[in-house]
Amino acid sequence: MAPTRIVIVGAGFGGLAAAKALRNTSAQIILIDRTNHHVFQPLLYQVATSVLSPGQIGSPIRGILRNQKNTTVILGEVTGVDKDTKCVFANDADRQDVPITYDYLILATGATHSYFGHNEFEQYAPGLKTLADAVAIRNKVLKAFELAEAEEDPTRHRDLLTFILVGAGPTGVEMAAAIAVLVRSTLKSEFRRIDPASARIVLVDMAPRVLPPFSEDLSKAARQRLEKLGVEVRLGHSVDQIDADGIVVAGEPIVSKTVIWTAGVAPSPAGKWLKVETDRAGRVRIQNDLTVPGHPEIFVIGDTASLDQNGKPLPGVAQVAIQQGRYAGKLIHNRITGNTAPGPFSYFDKGSMAVVGKGFAVLQTRNVRVSGFGAWLMWAAVHLQFLATSSLRLSVFLQWIWTYLTGQRGSLLIVNHHGAEPGSTAGSDTGIRAAVSSK
Numbered sequence: 117m118a119p120t121r122i123v124i125v126g127a128g129f130g131g132l133a134a135a136k137a138l139r140n141t142s143a144q145i146i147l148i149d150r151t152n153h154h155v156f157q158p159l160l161y162q163v164a165t166s167v168l169s170p171g172q173i174g175s176p177i178r179g180i181l182r183n184q185k186n187t188t189v190i191l192g193e194v195t196g197v198d199k200d201t202k203c204v205f206a207n208d209a210d211r212q213d214v215p216i217t218y219d220y221l222i223l224a225t226g227a228t229h230s231y232f233g234h235n236e237f238e239q240y241a242p243g244l245k246t247l248a249d250a251v252a253i254r255n256k257v258l259k260a261f262e263l264a265e266a267e268e269d270p271t272r273h274r275d276l277l278t279f280i281l282v283g284a285g286p287t288g289v290e291m292a293a294a295i296a297v298l299v300r301s302t303l304k305s306e307f308r309r310i311d312p313a314s315a316r317i318v319l320v321d322m323a324p325r326v327l328p329p330f331s332e333d334l335s336k337a338a339r340q341r342l343e344k345l346g347v348e349v350r351l352g353h354s355v356d357q358i359d360a361d362g363i364v365v366a367g368e369p370i371v372s373k374t375v376i377w378t379a380g381v382a383p384s385p386a387g388k389w390l391k392v393e394t395d396r397a398g399r400v401r402i403q404n405d406l407t408v409p410g411h412p413e414i415f416v417i418g419d420t421a422s423l424d425q426n427g428k429p430l431p432g433v434a435q436v437a438i439q440q441g442r443y444a445g446k447l448i449h450n451r452i453t454g455n456t457a458p459g460p461f462s463y464f465d466k467g468s469m470a471v472v473g474k475g476f477a478v479l480q481t482r483n484v485r486v487s488g489f490g491a492w493l494m495w496a497a498v499h500l501q502f503l504a505t506s507s508l509r510l511s512v513f514l515q516w517i518w519t520y521l522t523g524q525r526g527s528l529l530i531v532n533h534h535g536a537e538p539g540s541t542a543g544s545d546t547g548i549r550a551a552v553s554s555k
């Protein structure tokens with residue numbers, strides 16, 4: 117008899133946790149992801165602000181599951197699901213809509229940016245979700261300093277050195293603070309025509325306070341810290357317009373070439389693939405065993421799922437995805453082995469943290485609310501612990517110590533800054549050759 121086949125789509129926090137929970141299950145596991153790597157998203161902002169390099173927060177999925185013999189990793193993009201024939205369809209490098217059958221399916225395809233109906237903002241205000249996004253933002257931020265240094269007219273420096281973050285949730289706050297530290301420490305002595313410390317960093321949100329998921333006192337502490345770092349915090353107004361010249365907020369234009377979007381997320385199209393009920397945001401409504409109603413063989417977990425606990429929807433955070441992945445894996449394992457199913461899924465909230473520049477974080481659990489250096493040490497320890505491999509943990513730990521002591525960052529490279537793909541004859545390489553031959 118053919119072994120039971122479990123297809124997992126997405127090797128983010130949820131999908132990877134599910135795959136690992138099935139490591140001793142006598143089944144064939146197929147893990148499909150459209151990238152070849154697992155990304156530790158909470159540290160993406162550190163790649164975008166040059167503290168870490170991409171390889172320090174991303175790890176090849178194949179390598180992570182090297183010793184898990186029952187699991188096959190496939191690089192492919194899932195485009196649909198047929199619930200009746202129990203089949204997912206995936207595009208791989210050279211084929212379209214390849215059918216892959218399943219006995220159990222776990223959809224863990226996460227979320228992407230949401231521009232709240234203003235998709236035209238995207239070309240001017242990139243979001244941060246993938247390693248490619250982080251590198252693109254790093255290029256954009258570093259390039260702004262290069263453009264300003266090359267600009268002979270000092271009246272243009274202020275506009276070129278204005279950085280706007282739209283969204284004062286954890287990512288916006290962490291990025292704004294990290295850019296503030298970058299301009300005042302790392303880049304301090306590296307330019308001659310401009311003073312990087314004169315950069316204007318503006319954090320905008322329609323909410324009345326920064327870090328809305330945190331308590332008011334922690335929110336206040338974070339805001340004070342941001343202002344101490346020189347970040348201009350503009351709250352209570354949504355952005356009316358974003359274009360090549362900057363933004364308009366509360367009727368006031370702010371000129372900037374570097375606008376970054378950290379405001380909203382939208383789930384993957386898993387609900388459309390399954391043609392099942394979703395919440396208003398488009399997340400699949402699941403039952404408390406994480407399955408789709410009427411389909412005990414289909415699980416949806418993490419950011420793309422919607423489940424209420426104690427009358428409130430579970431948040432889109434890594435811990436929810438990890439705990440749901442483990443639960444789905446255990447439930448499937450028990451079904452295959454004939455063991456009793458675990459009770460309904462229950463999320464255990466271990467707390468939330470956000471870092472606000474060097475040596476300062478806010479931390480909130482059920483009973484504890486702290487801010488400052490102690491919270492930052494806790495933040496660092498927890499984030500190191502959840503990185504995918506020991507080599508990443510060691511590498512990030514050493515980088516953080518180095519950056520803390522010297523102010524130097526891991527990667528200040530502008531990669532592919534003319535937009536040329538590797539191997540293409542266009543771009544910087546052509547420019548260098550032209551310069552050489554003209555001598």
Ligand SMILES: Cc1cc2nc3c(=O)[nH]c(=O)nc-3n(C[C@H](O)[C@H](O)[C@H](O)COP(=O)(O)OP(=O)(O)OC[C@H]3O[C@@H](n4cnc5c(N)ncnc54)[C@H](O)[C@@H]3O)c2cc1C
Binds near residue numbers: 131154155192224469
């Ligand atoms: C910048 C940023 C900072 C964050 N900071 C924190 C934090 O500090 N703390 C916290 O708890 N949470 C944080 N989060 C949220 C957290 O990362 C998410 O809640 C978590 O990643 C959700 O896990 P997931 O498995 O549902 O999805 P993800 O981890 O996003 O994984 C989805 C996977 O599915 C793959 N995929 C998507 N579509 C397809 C497809 N069609 N075919 C094949 N593969 C596909 C993707 O490539 C990806 O690997 C942050 C998120 C971001 C973007």
